[in-house]
Amino acid sequence: MLDKKVQPHIQLSNDLAVDKVLLPGDPARVERLKKWLDDPKELAFNREYRSLIGSYKGTSILVMSTGMGGPSTGIGVEELANISVKYAIRIGSCGALQPEMKIGDLLVATAAVRDEGTTKAYMEEIYPAVPDYQLLSNIKQALETNHFPYHFGLVRSHDSFYTDKEASIDAYWSNKGIWGADMETSSLFVIGGLRGMRTASILNVVVTADGDLESDINKFVNTEEKVMEGENHQIKVALEALASIT
Ligand SMILES: O=P(O)(O)O[C@H]1O[C@H](CO)[C@@H](O)[C@H]1O
Numbered sequence: 169m170l171d172k173k174v175q176p177h178i179q180l181s182n183d184l185a186v187d188k189v190l191l192p193g194d195p196a197r198v199e200r201l202k203k204w205l206d207d208p209k210e211l212a213f214n215r216e217y218r219s220l221i222g223s224y225k226g227t228s229i230l231v232m233s234t235g236m237g238g239p240s241t242g243i244g245v246e247e248l249a250n251i252s253v254k255y256a257i258r259i260g261s262c263g264a265l266q267p268e269m270k271i272g273d274l275l276v277a278t279a280a281v282r283d284e285g286t287t288k289a290y291m292e293e294i295y296p297a298v299p300d301y302q303l304l305s306n307i308k309q310a311l312e313t314n315h316f317p318y319h320f321g322l323v324r325s326h327d328s329f330y331t332d333k334e335a336s337i338d339a340y341w342s343n344k345g346i347w348g349a350d351m352e353t354s355s356l357f358v359i360g361g362l363r364g365m366r367t368a369s370i371l372n373v374v375v376t377a378d379g380d381l382e383s384d385i386n387k388f389v390n391t392e393e394k395v396m397e398g399e400n401h402q403i404k405v406a407l408e409a410l411a412s413i414t
C-alpha cells in the first residue's frame with residue numbers, strides 16, 4: 169500500500185520520494201549522521217523516530233532512528249514500507265560474543281536468531297531472519313575498499329538487557345557460534361522482508377565478549393574513541409552500499 173498520508177508514528181509521508189534509508193537505533197546517531205550528507209534537512213522527531221534527509225554522492229538518503237527493540241523497529245519499518253522505502257540498512261551497536269572481536273570492529277549480520285517477541289507475532293519461528301544478498305555484497309565491497317576491521321556472522325536479537333541471567337545467556341549463544349547481540353536486526357529482516365524491503369544490518373561492537381555489559385555501556389555513553397571510530401566506519405560503509413545500488 170502506498171500512502172500519501174503522514175504516517176502516525178514516524179510522521180513522514182510518501183511525498184519524500186526516497187527509497188533508501190539508514191536505521192540507527194539511537195536518535196543521537198541521527199544528529200551525528202548529518203555531517204555525512206549533502207544538504208541535510210531535519211524532518212521529524214516523534215517518540216523514538218528522529219529523521220533527516222540528504223544526499224550522498226548524488227543518491228537521496230533518508231535517516232531515521234528506530235529506538236530500542238523489536239516493537240518500535242517493527243512499527244518504524246511498517247510505516248517506512250508504507251511510504252515506499254525499498255532498501256534499509258541498520259547501523260546499530262552490539263555486544264560481541266566471540267573473543268577476537270574488538271571495540272569498534274564491525275559485525276555484518278549474515279542472519280539473526282529471532283530471540284524476541286515481535287517477529288513471532290508475524291511468522292512461525294521456523295521462518296528465517298535473513299538480509300538481502302545484494303546489499304551484503306555492496307557492504308563487503310565497501311569494507312574491503314576502506315580496510316575497516318570487520319566480521320560477517322550470525323547475530324542474536326533479544327528483548328532483555330538486565331535480567332539476572334544475561335551472562336549465561338551470552339555464554340550459551342557464544343558457544344553456538346553467534347557473533348553478536350543486538351535488539352533490532354531480526355525484526356528489520358523479518359518485517360522488512362515481508363513488506364518487500366531489501367535489508368541489511370551493520371553493527372558496531374561496543375562491548376567485548378569478556379566485558380561487563382553495564383560498565384562497557386557506560387563507557388559507550390561517554391563516547392569512547394574506538395566506539396566513535398566504529399560508528400564512522402559503519403556509516404561510511406552503509407552509505408557506500410546504498411549509493412552503489414544500481
Ligand atoms: O545502538 P542501537 O542501534 O540502539 O543498538 C543497541 O543498543 C541498544 C542497547 O543499548 C539496543 O537498541 C541495541 O540493539
Ligand SMILES: O=c1cc[nH]c(=O)[nH]1
Binds near residue numbers: 263264351375381
Ligand atoms: O550486549 C549488548 C550490547 C549492546 N547491545 C545489545 O543489544 N547487547
